[in-house]
Amino acid sequence: MTVIAAGGRPTGAAIAPADDDATWMRLALEAARRAGLAGEPPIGACLVRDGAVVATASNCVVSSLDITAHAEVSVIREACRRERTLELAGCTLYSTVEPCPMCFAASHYARIGRIVFGASLADFDELTGSELTGGRATGGGPRLDGGCLREESLALLRRWAGGGGR
Numbered sequence: 001m002t003v004i005a006a007g008g009r010p011t012g013a014a015i016a017p018a019d020d021d022a023t024w025m026r027l028a029l030e031a032a033r034r035a036g037l038a039g040e041p042p043i044g045a046c047l048v049r050d051g052a053v054v055a056t057a058s059n060c061v062v063s064s065l066d067i068t069a070h071a072e073v074s075v076i077r078e079a080c081r082r083e084r085t086l087e088l089a090g091c092t093l094y095s096t097v098e099p100c101p102m103c104f105a106a107s108h109y110a111r112i113g114r115i116v117f118g119a120s121l122a123d124f125d126e127l128t129g130s131e132l133t134g135g136r137a138t139g140g141g142p143r144l145d146g147g148c149l150r151e152e153s154l155a156l157l158r159r160w161a162g163g164g165g166r
């Protein structure tokens, strides 16, 4: 498992100035290097709130056989599990690479307030030719067919939203 507690300290312990982005990015880079050494894509992330690390994670798609186990999704999962919540308001996500649309969406749904990244998706796409930049797959992607049983699907959502949503 590549999700780790920050330096073995209890969650919530302050370990560096809150406004020092490079300090937190170095933590994400450490996680990225660990991933690379383990044969994973070398990408790392950490979540910080009020000057303290909430969780750190690295990409582990290969070892977990989970194509969604990007560093950012993994760090969000771990933070939500630790805090027993679906919302990470007030957190800043640090990632060594700009979050892909999946990770950006997960950050949005978790109500993360700020994302700081190192390399851009355009940088990554130059190397791999298969990233999703601007929401579009440069190397092809699934066909999107909408509207199938829309009314039935929408009725479930209406009932849920009418009850206040999540």
Ligand SMILES: [Zn+2]
Residues within 6 Å of the ligand: 070, 071, 072, 073, 099, 100, 101, 102, 103, 104
């Ligand atoms: Zn991602």
